[in-house]
Amino acid sequence: MNIKTILGGITAPKGFLASGIYCGLKKNKEMKDLALIYSETPCSASGVFTSNMVKGAPIYISKEHLSNKKAQAVIINSGNANTCNGDDGLGKAKRMTISTAKALNIATEDVLVASTGVIGVPLNIDIIESHIPALAKGLSKEGSSNASSAIMTTDTFKKELAIEITIAGKTVTLGSMSKGSGMIEPNMCTMLAFVTTDINISSELLEEALTKTAKVSYNRVSVDGDTSTNDTLLILANGLAENPIIDTKNDDYYTFVEALEYLNVYLAKKIAQDGEGATKLIECKILGATSEENALLLSKSVINSPLVKTAIFGCDANWGRILCALGYAKVDFNPEKVNVYFESHAGSILVCENGSSVNFNEDIALTILKEKEILIKVELSMGDYEVSTWGCDLSYDYVKINGDYRS
Amino acid sequence: MNIKTILGGITAPKGFLASGIYCGLKKNKEMKDLALIYSETPCSASGVFTSNMVKGAPIYISKEHLSNKKAQAVIINSGNANTCNGDDGLGKAKRMTISTAKALNIATEDVLVASTGVIGVPLNIDIIESHIPALAKGLSKEGSSNASSAIMTTDTFKKELAIEITIAGKTVTLGSMSKGSGMIEPNMCTMLAFVTTDINISSELLEEALTKTAKVSYNRVSVDGDTSTNDTLLILANGLAENPIIDTKNDDYYTFVEALEYLNVYLAKKIAQDGEGATKLIECKILGATSEENALLLSKSVINSPLVKTAIFGCDANWGRILCALGYAKVDFNPEKVNVYFESHAGSILVCENGSSVNFNEDIALTILKEKEILIKVELSMGDYEVSTWGCDLSYDYVKINGDYRS
Known part of the structure; x- marks a missing residue:
C-alpha cells in the first residue's frame, strides 16, 4: 500500500x-x-x-x-x-x-x-x-x-x-x-x-x-x-x-x-x-515466541524494567538485566535458547547466545548504544510469533521532573 | 509473646x-x-x-x-x-x-x-x-x-x-x-x-x-x-x-x-x-480490602509506582498518584470510598476522603513527609483484610548507581 x-x-x-x-x-x-x-x-x-x-x-x-x-x-x-x-x-x-x-x-x-x-x-x-x-x-x-x-x-x-x-x-x-x-x-x-x-x-x-x-x-x-x-x-x-x-x-x-x-x-x-526525561527511544522486539500474548508479556517486562532502562541510559550493553526481566514475566520459555542483540543506526551486535555470554567487542556495543533509537532484539527460538513494544530510558531528569519539588 | x-x-x-x-x-x-x-x-x-x-x-x-x-x-x-x-x-x-x-x-x-x-x-x-x-x-x-x-x-x-x-x-x-x-x-x-x-x-x-x-x-x-x-x-x-x-x-x-x-x-x-539510592523507607498499608490477595495487589501497585516513589522522594503529598496506582492494579474496588493518609513519626494527615481532595494543610504534610520512614495508609472501606508492603523512594542515586557508567 x-x-x-x-x-x-x-x-x-x-x-x-x-x-x-x-x-x-x-x-x-x-x-x-x-x-x-x-x-x-x-x-x-x-x-x-x-x-x-x-x-x-x-x-x-x-x-x-x-x-x-x-x-x-x-x-x-x-x-x-x-x-x-x-x-x-x-x-x-x-x-x-x-x-x-x-x-x-x-x-x-x-x-x-x-x-x-x-x-x-x-x-x-x-x-x-x-x-x-x-x-x-x-x-x-x-x-x-x-x-x-x-x-x-x-x-x-x-x-x-x-x-x-x-x-x-x-x-x-x-x-x-x-x-x-x-x-x-x-x-x-x-x-x-x-x-x-x-x-x-x-x-x-x-x-x-x-x-x-x-x-x-x-x-x-x-x-x-x-x-x-x-x-x-x-x-x-x-x-x-x-x-x-x-x-x-x-x-x-x-x-x-x-x-x-x-x-x-x-x-x-x-x-x-518524548517520555519524561527520556534521552532514547527503546524498542524491544521479541522473535520466535509460542504466542502473541507471550511475546507481548515478555516484551513489556523488558521495556518496563528500571534496570534495563537505566542501563540503556548509561549506554551499557547489560544483557543480563534483559534476561532477568524476561525471566520474571511469568511466561514459559527456555533461557538456554535465548539470543540477545542490540541494534541502532550504527549497527547490530550479538551479546548473548543460547542464554550465555558471547565475547563481544565492547567498543562496538558502546557505539551502537550511543545512538538515540535503540532496538533490543530477543530471539526465543521457540515459535513463530513476534511483538514489539516501545519505551524510553530512565534518566536523572525523570526523577527531577517527578520528584524535585521540595528539595 | x-x-x-x-x-x-x-x-x-x-x-x-x-x-x-x-x-x-x-x-x-x-x-x-x-x-x-x-x-x-x-x-x-x-x-x-x-x-x-x-x-x-x-x-x-x-x-x-x-x-x-x-x-x-x-x-x-x-x-x-x-x-x-x-x-x-x-x-x-x-x-x-x-x-x-x-x-x-x-x-x-x-x-x-x-x-x-x-x-x-x-x-x-x-x-x-x-x-x-x-x-x-x-x-x-x-x-x-x-x-x-x-x-x-x-x-x-x-x-x-x-x-x-x-x-x-x-x-x-x-x-x-x-x-x-x-x-x-x-x-x-x-x-x-x-x-x-x-x-x-x-x-x-x-x-x-x-x-x-x-x-x-x-x-x-x-x-x-x-x-x-x-x-x-x-x-x-x-x-x-x-x-x-x-x-x-x-x-x-x-x-x-x-x-x-x-x-x-x-x-x-x-x-x-537500603534499596539502591533510597533516601526513605515507604510502607503502603491497605485496609478494608475484600481479600488478602486484593489488598496485596493494591499495595504492591502503589509501592512499585515510579510516580509514587518520586513523589515521596520529593516530599510531595501527591495522593492522586496513589489513586492512579490503585486504579491500575486490576482489582475491583470503589474509588469513591477511598481514604488516603500520610503518616510518619511527625504525625498523620488525611489527604483524600471518599476519593476526592480534602483541604489539608500543606505545611503539615511536608513536615510529615520529610521524615525517613513514611506510611501510606489507604482505607478501602469494603472488607476486613489488610496488607502492608515495603519499598523505597526513587532518587537520582538510583539512576546514578544503575545507569551512570559511560557518561
Whole structure:
C-alpha cells in the first residue's frame, strides 16, 4: 500500500477544522490550554479509554456521548485532569460539552470531551466556558498546530501526522495529534490521541479498526508502567472522501486498517520518545515466541524494567538485566535458547547466545548504544510469533521532573 | 509473646559458627566476598528461591541438596552471581559445595550454596577453592560480622538480627543475616537471607514456617519491581535448644512462626530501607480490602509506582498518584470510598476522603513527609483484610548507581 505523508495534522482530512487558545488553566500564559476539533458534517465516531479503575470525569461523559457511535466535535483542556472531583467533576465535564454544543449549534451528545493535567483539584469551569465562544470562532483549516499545542503538558515537542491513501480511486486522508506522558503541576501523566478522517465507513467497522490498531500501537507503549486515569484515543470519520461506504471487511477495510495502524504506531512511538526525561527511544522486539500474548508479556517486562532502562541510559550493553526481566514475566520459555542483540543506526551486535555470554567487542556495543533509537532484539527460538513494544530510558531528569519539588 | 533482641547475628543460636574473608572476586581488597555458615551438628533445613525463569546455577545445586531436607553448612560468595554461564556454572556451583564439604569433613549434600554479583561472567572457581580451607579454619562464634560483610554488594550497611524466645521452658534463639538490592559491577541485584536457629523442629514444619513467613516478609518488599535470578532465603535448625520436638502445629509451633515472622519482617524492611539510592523507607498499608490477595495487589501497585516513589522522594503529598496506582492494579474496588493518609513519626494527615481532595494543610504534610520512614495508609472501606508492603523512594542515586557508567 502507498501511504503518503502530507502536511496539515488533525485538519488535513476534508471538512475538519481546529483551534487552540489560552484560557487560564495553565500558569504560563505563553502556553495554550484549550483545544477544539470540529467536523463540518456529522461523523461516525469511536473511542478507546483507560483501563484504570479510577477514571477522569471526561471519560464517563465521552463514553455516554459515544453510545450512538456519532460525534461532530471534541473539546479538550490541559492544565487540569478533572479527576477525583466527585459529582462536581462529572457536572463540569458535561458543562464543557453543553457550552461547546451551544457555540457550534450542534447537539450536546455530538460533543466529546477530554482533560489532562493535575488531579484532585476542582476544575475552573467558568474560565473554560467564557472562552469557548472565542475558541469556536477561531476554528480554521490552519488550526491544527494551535490545537496540538493546547493539549501538551510537559511534552517537549508537538506530535502530529497526516497521511493520504487511495481507496476505490478516491483520496482518503487521515490526520492525528497526540500528547504523551507529561506533567502539568506535580501530578498526573496522561496519553491523549485524536484521529480525524474523511473516509466513508460504518461506525461498527470504524470501532473495530480503532480497537484493533490501538492494541498494536498505543497499548504497546510504556514510559514508566503507570496507566493514567485519563488515557483517551478518539476517532471521527465524516465520509467526505466519498469512497463507497465500507460496511464489510473487504480490501478497502484492510487498506484503511493498515493506514490507521501506521498513523497510530508513528504517534505512539513519538510518545515513547518524548517520555519524561527520556534521552532514547527503546524498542524491544521479541522473535520466535509460542504466542502473541507471550511475546507481548515478555516484551513489556523488558521495556518496563528500571534496570534495563537505566542501563540503556548509561549506554551499557547489560544483557543480563534483559534476561532477568524476561525471566520474571511469568511466561514459559527456555533461557538456554535465548539470543540477545542490540541494534541502532550504527549497527547490530550479538551479546548473548543460547542464554550465555558471547565475547563481544565492547567498543562496538558502546557505539551502537550511543545512538538515540535503540532496538533490543530477543530471539526465543521457540515459535513463530513476534511483538514489539516501545519505551524510553530512565534518566536523572525523570526523577527531577517527578520528584524535585521540595528539595 | 516475649521476643528479646540479643547480640550475635547468625551465630547467636547454639552450635552455629561463621566466617567471612576476601578471596579476590571483588575488585576492592578492603571488602570481603566469601562467607561460610556452619552448624556443629546436622540441621533440618529449608529454602525459598526466586520465581524468575532464569535462575542462577547455585539455586539448582541448593535445591538438589535440600531434597532430603537436611544441611549443615552454607557457602556464599559475592562479586559474581554465577548465572547465565550454562553447564560450566552448574559445575562450579557444585565444586563450591564439594570443596566446602571436604574442608568441613561433612557430606557434599549437606552443603548449600548461594552467589550474588555480576551475571554472565564465568566464575573464578580456582580462587574460591583455594580460599575455602582458610575460610573453614576461620569459623568462630564471633564470625557473624565478617560473614554478613562478605555477602554485601552495594548494601550501605550490614543487616543482622538475633532474637530469643522461650519454648516449653527452654531458651530458643534465632539468628539471621541478609543482603539487599545492591550491585556489584554494572549488573544484577539480588536478595539473599539466611536464618539459623537451635530450635528442635521437624523438617516438614520448618519448611512450612519458612514458606509462610517468607510470604509476609521478603515477598512483600520491592525496591524496583525487578525479581532477581538469584534470590534465596535459607533456614537451618539444629535442635540444640533441646525443646520437645515440634512435629505438630501446637502452641510451640505458632510461637516459633511468630518469632520467625518478626525476624524476617525486620530484615526485609532493612532491605527496602537500603534499596539502591533510597533516601526513605515507604510502607503502603491497605485496609478494608475484600481479600488478602486484593489488598496485596493494591499495595504492591502503589509501592512499585515510579510516580509514587518520586513523589515521596520529593516530599510531595501527591495522593492522586496513589489513586492512579490503585486504579491500575486490576482489582475491583470503589474509588469513591477511598481514604488516603500520610503518616510518619511527625504525625498523620488525611489527604483524600471518599476519593476526592480534602483541604489539608500543606505545611503539615511536608513536615510529615520529610521524615525517613513514611506510611501510606489507604482505607478501602469494603472488607476486613489488610496488607502492608515495603519499598523505597526513587532518587537520582538510583539512576546514578544503575545507569551512570559511560557518561
